[in-house]
Amino acid sequence: GAGVSQSPSxxxxxxxxxxxxxxxxxxxxxxxxxxxxxLGQGLEFLIYFQGNSAPDKSGLPSDRFxxxxxxxxxSTLTIQRTQQEDSAxxxxxxxxxxSEEKLFFGSGTQLSVL
Amino acid sequence: xxxxxxxDIHITVSEGASLELRCNYSYGATPYLFWxxxxxxxxxxxxxxxxxxxxxxxxxxxxxxxxKRSQSSFNLRKPSVHWxxxxxxxxxxxxxxxxxxxxxxxxxxxxxxx
Numbered sequence: 096g097a098g099v100s101q102s103p104s105x106x107x108x109x110x111x112x113x114x115x116x117x118x119x120x121x122x123x124x125x126x127x128x129x130x131x132x133x134l135g136q137g138l139e140f141l142i143y144f145q146g147n148s149a150p151d152k153s154g155l156p157s158d159r160f161x162x163x164x165x166x167x168x169x170s171t172l173t174i175q176r177t178q179q180e181d182s183a184x185x186x187x188x189x190x191x192x193x194s195e196e197k198l199f200f201g202s203g204t205q206l207s208v209l
Numbered sequence: 210x211x212x213x214x215x216x217d218i219h220i221t222v223s224e225g226a227s228l229e230l231r232c233n234y235s236y237g238a239t240p241y242l243f244w245x246x247x248x249x250x251x252x253x254x255x256x257x258x259x260x261x262x263x264x265x266x267x268x269x270x271x272x273x274x275x276x277k278r279s280q281s282s283f284n285l286r287k288p289s290v291h292w293x294x295x296x297x298x299x300x301x302x303x304x305x306x307x308x309x310x311x312x313x314x315x316x317x318x319x320x321x322x323x
Contacts, residue, residue: 098252099252126309128309128310130311137313137314137315137316138299138301138311138313138316139313140310140311140312143309143310151310154310186252186253188253188309190309197255197258198253198255198309198311199252200245200252200253200254201252202250202251202252203252
């Protein structure tokens, strides 16, 4: 596609449920990032995939959060046993490489945990 | 630890007036510096970036920023603001060779008066 695509655009879930958020990066982009944008914390880095290298998971806030990237393209961010503090906009970005290339961001998934 | 401070949470300027958004960073080595803009309902878009070389960098939409190492600042400027510039602006820093793993400031919301 022309840009980074994220789905769903909005997700409402109940506390304790698991959710999956999807990111479809720009074709040919080898680097993929997940960020979280919340009222109290601003924009936070979560995880970074670069090609076939092991992902940089240093920003994941707890072990309830995980992400995978299949075939070097689509990525799924999974949050298990959601908590109210997980409510935020989850942004995905991709770039041609992980170093000096600019990031292209998707419009995000607004997650609301009730 | 790396950090970014945007002292102004909200700024209002008149259309046609000049604009300066402040950004201060804390980083122990040569940083990569960025300004992103987020318009309502849209993803983050890169305005400009600084990696090395000329400390005055030009970006899209008529924006420029100046890197001042002595002041640890990377302020964003525009000589004449347009109503369409109303948005939230984020300054970000990344470690050398990790240009996609960004540390963001809290953002500055810009309102433009007619």
